[in-house]
Amino acid sequence: xxxxxxxxxxxxxxxxxxxxxxxxxxxxxxxxxxxxxxxxxxxxxxxxxxxxxxxxxxxxxxxxxxxxxxxxxxxxxxxxxxxxxxxxxxxxxxxxxxxxxxxxxxxxxxxxxxxxxxxxxxxxxxxxxxxxxxxxxxxxxxxxxxxxxxxxxxxxxxxxxxxxxxxxxxxxxxxxxxxxxxxxxxxxxxxxxxxxxxxxxxxxxxxxxxxxxxxxxxxxxxxxxxxxxxxxxxxxxxxxxxxxxxxxxxxxxxxxxxxxxxxxxxxxxxxxxxxxxxxxxxxxxxxxxxxxxxxxxxxxxxxxxxxxxxxxxxxxxxxxxxxxxxxxxxxxxxxxxxxxxxxxxxxxxxxxxxxxxxxxxxxxxxxxxxxxxxxxxxxxxxxxxxxxxxxxxxxxxxxxxxxxxxxxxxxxxxxxxxxxxxxxxxxxxxxxxxxxxxxxxxxxxxxxxxxxxxxxxxxxxxxxxxxxxxxxxxxxxxxxxxxxxxxxxxxxxxxxxxxxxxxxxxxxxxxxxxx
Amino acid sequence: xxxxxxxxxxxxxxxxxxxxxxxxxxxxxxxxxxxxxxxxxxxxxxxxxxxxxxxxxxxxxxxxxxxxxxxxxxxxxxxxxxxxxxxxxxxxxxxxxxxxxxxxxxxxxxxxxxxxxxxxxxxxxxxxxxxxxxxxxxxxxxxxxxxxxxxxxxxxxxxxxxxxxxxxxxxxxxxxxxxxxxxxxxxxxxxxxxxxxxxxxxxxxxxxxxxxxxxxxxxxxxxxxxxxxxxxxxxxxxxxxxxxxxxxxxxxxxxxxxxxxx
Numbered sequence: 001x002x003x004x005x006x007x008x009x010x011x012x013x014x015x016x017x018x019x020x021x022x023x024x025x026x027x028x029x030x031x032x033x034x035x036x037x038x039x040x041x042x043x044x045x046x047x048x049x050x051x052x053x054x055x056x057x058x059x060x061x062x063x064x065x066x067x068x069x070x071x072x073x074x075x076x077x078x079x080x081x082x083x084x085x086x087x088x089x090x091x092x093x094x095x096x097x098x099x100x101x102x103x104x105x106x107x108x109x110x111x112x113x114x115x116x117x118x119x120x121x122x123x124x125x126x127x128x129x130x131x132x133x134x135x136x137x138x139x140x141x142x143x144x145x146x147x148x149x150x151x152x153x154x155x156x157x158x159x160x161x162x163x164x165x166x167x168x169x170x171x172x173x174x175x176x177x178x179x180x181x182x183x184x185x186x187x188x189x190x191x192x193x194x195x196x197x198x199x200x201x202x203x204x205x206x207x208x209x210x211x212x213x214x215x216x217x218x219x220x221x222x223x224x225x226x227x228x229x230x231x232x233x234x235x236x237x238x239x240x241x242x243x244x245x246x247x248x249x250x251x252x253x254x255x256x257x258x259x260x261x262x263x264x265x266x267x268x269x270x271x272x273x274x275x276x277x278x279x280x281x282x283x284x285x286x287x288x289x290x291x292x293x294x295x296x297x298x299x300x301x302x303x304x305x306x307x308x309x310x311x312x313x314x315x316x317x318x319x320x321x322x323x324x325x326x327x328x329x330x331x332x333x334x335x336x337x338x339x340x341x342x343x344x345x346x347x348x349x350x351x352x353x354x355x356x357x358x359x360x361x362x363x364x365x366x367x368x369x370x371x372x373x374x375x376x377x378x379x380x381x382x383x384x385x386x387x388x389x390x391x392x393x394x395x396x397x398x399x400x401x402x403x404x405x406x407x408x409x410x411x412x413x414x415x416x417x418x419x420x421x422x423x424x425x426x427x428x429x430x431x432x433x434x435x436x437x438x439x440x441x442x443x444x445x446x447x448x449x450x451x452x453x454x455x456x457x458x459x460x461x462x463x464x465x466x467x468x469x470x471x472x473x474x475x476x477x478x479x480x481x482x483x484x485x486x487x488x489x490x491x492x493x494x495x496x497x498x499x500x501x502x503x504x505x506x507x508x509x510x511x512x513x514x515x
Numbered sequence: 516x517x518x519x520x521x522x523x524x525x526x527x528x529x530x531x532x533x534x535x536x537x538x539x540x541x542x543x544x545x546x547x548x549x550x551x552x553x554x555x556x557x558x559x560x561x562x563x564x565x566x567x568x569x570x571x572x573x574x575x576x577x578x579x580x581x582x583x584x585x586x587x588x589x590x591x592x593x594x595x596x597x598x599x600x601x602x603x604x605x606x607x608x609x610x611x612x613x614x615x616x617x618x619x620x621x622x623x624x625x626x627x628x629x630x631x632x633x634x635x636x637x638x639x640x641x642x643x644x645x646x647x648x649x650x651x652x653x654x655x656x657x658x659x660x661x662x663x664x665x666x667x668x669x670x671x672x673x674x675x676x677x678x679x680x681x682x683x684x685x686x687x688x689x690x691x692x693x694x695x696x697x698x699x700x701x702x703x704x705x706x707x708x709x710x711x712x713x714x715x716x717x718x719x720x721x722x723x724x725x726x727x728x729x730x731x732x733x734x735x736x737x738x739x740x741x742x743x744x745x746x747x748x749x750x751x752x753x754x755x756x757x758x759x760x761x762x763x764x765x766x767x768x769x770x771x772x773x774x775x776x777x
Contacts, residue, residue, distance in 0.1 A: 127607030127608070130607070132624050133620075133624060134593050137624065
């Protein structure tokens with residue numbers, strides 16, 4: 001089987017109209033906003049050395065911030081904006097997905113417009129004044145036209161940056177070509193990653209070449225050339241937007257966070273909805289904080305979250321309660337926000353201390369309490385956030401744990417590291433398929449130091465009374481046990497044609513549908 | 516017709532850099548209607564500043580300036596500039612606009628209909644002796660220095676001004692072009708009944724073109740008058756300025772004997 005006959009290519013292609021359309025829409029909105037803000041700013045600053053210096057300085061500083069970091073810095077602001085707009089206008093998070101890209105687009109436009117305006121010969125400015133132009137006429141008839149080629153070069157740079165940065169809007173709830181990349185990275189689907197990168201690059205190149213046509217057209221006063229570029233851009237935008245617009249607005253949107261299990265579960269839910277005669281689309285790769293906001297504001301209709309995550313991250317509760325009690329209280333808290341907790345899927349995806357089965361048996365370790373006396377001679381690894389989470393503090397307090405060394409690791413590498421003995425213990429995820437693959441064992445938390453992380457299905461406020469949706473999802477509740485989910489996750493990490501979320505979701509349904 | 520002067524400076528002063536540079540210092544000067552006045556001086560003499568005060572490209576600190584009988588401070592500077600023609604050093608043409616667009620710019624600002632501007636442009640191209648079909652749609656970078664300056668003159672005349680101010684208009688041209696352009700302009704000045712003030716650092720050019728000459732140095736007006744009146748001036752600097760053209764004329768007479776008269 002050749003590389004290109006991999007079924008994942010056609011699967012990727014099927015998503016293209018939706019992802020590309022959204023990507024173009026985000027890029028155009030971001031660029032338009034960037035231009036609307038930075039052009040007047042640049043014009044206002046052109047005769048104000050202090051303001052000009054401040055703007056250009058700020059521009060160069062922001063340019064040095066990497067895109068992902070900018071996104072992270074923007075995140076709290078976006079959350080606040082979403083909350084405000086939800087309260088005032090009734091729509092939420094995804095409406096602002098284009099903001100970071102817009103910020104990026106402002107900088108080259110700002111810099112080039114100021115530079116272009118400053119480069120206009122003072123003798124020409126005096127001539128404009130001398131023939132009787134008002135400052136406004138001088139700006140529009142002489143200064144801006146003369147600065148236009150330099151400004152166009154800035155707009156070109158901005159467009160390419162925006163198209164690149166727009167891939168980063170996926171985690172904040174905006175569908176884009178980044179969906180391929182984020183989904184691909186999480187499910188180790190390199191076809192998707194490659195496809196997403198290629199699509200973004202081709203789009204950027206095409207737009208850059210069309211804008212180049214306009215730029216050289218203006219520079220050499222060949223209006224036909226410039227018009228051709230303009231028509232090309234308009235055609236591109238129209239062609240990519242039409243399929244998005246034409247999409248039926250009544251379809252259910254299933255959310256998914258940024259890891260493989262979530263992709264599989266959202267594919268499963270979408271398949272169930274379609275099987276029930278409802279139309280469904282997935283919105284994947286949403287950040288953990290974003291996805292709940294998106295549900296509350298009806299941007300998505302349904303998704304799977306974990307009880308402990310909502311408990312600690314969303315509602316900022318630090319006390320750890322028994323499973324049933326926590327679920328009950330969570331259900332009541334969610335109801336206050338009109339969110340329906342439909343039920344549990346049947347498995348937990350919690351943090352757990354994990355070590356190789358053979359080693360544990362040899363040392364006679366079955367629970368965390370058994371581990372504690374050995375810990376001082378052992379090393380432990382966890383993901384980037386675990387050691388600063390309440391679970392770790394709670395574990396230390398309950399069992400008096402203290403390891404010889406603590407390391408932070410990419411989650412994908414942790415399991416191999418503990419299996420090979422490079423570290424002794426890891427903080428793994430209970431539903432991870434690699435636990436079975438590497439023959440690892442989850443240590444018993446008899447003191448319940450780690451809160452329960454039941455997988456639960458949540459419905460958006462507007463779907464609270466939707467019986468068709470409830471009926472379609474009912475067969476999933478309580479059916480997915482931890483062993484089945486682990487196997488599904490292991491399959492999703494397979495890296496071949498059978499490992500796409502859709503394929504794994506079908507396998508999962510085969511397995512649980514008859515139960 | 517020789518009543519009130521068309522342009523009058525009365526005790527005019529202008530400083531730059533917070534008073535450190537005194538560019539124009541107590542200058543009083545009148546330009547009669549129909550007169551061609553040349554202001555001569557070296558660089559830093561204040562001659563260009565004086566010219567710019569007249570159409571308020573710069574505002575005076577002291578004194579009064581009247582144009583066509585009105586105090587320039589009492590009128591809108593934009594309207595003032597539209598009714599005074601201004602020829603810039605080396606043209607000052609807008610590089611992104613065609614010859615026709617450059618010439619028609621002031622009428623366009625005044626809201627003159629397009630067809631009227633087009634015929635006016637052709638008329639002006641004839642006037643400055645540029646082939647209308649050949650040059651109308653060219654851009655400034657496609658013209659020679661002399662052609663650019665002819666377009667500059669046409670642009671200054673487009674809105675039918677009574678007054679034309681010229682800032683070293685022929686300074687950057689080669690001698691032949693400069694001579695031809697000077698003669699052509701002088702003819703236009705007479706034909707259209709213009710009042711012209713021309714800045715130059717070249718006394719020979721001033722003597723050959725102007726009716727009257729004003730000499731400036733370090734912001735002050737040293738002398739003014741016809742070339743004959745100037746030669747009677749007792750001022751040493753004025754005498755020095757006049758010595759150059761005189762000596763050139765004498766040497767040229769010796770070196771270039773006409774019709775074998777030597």
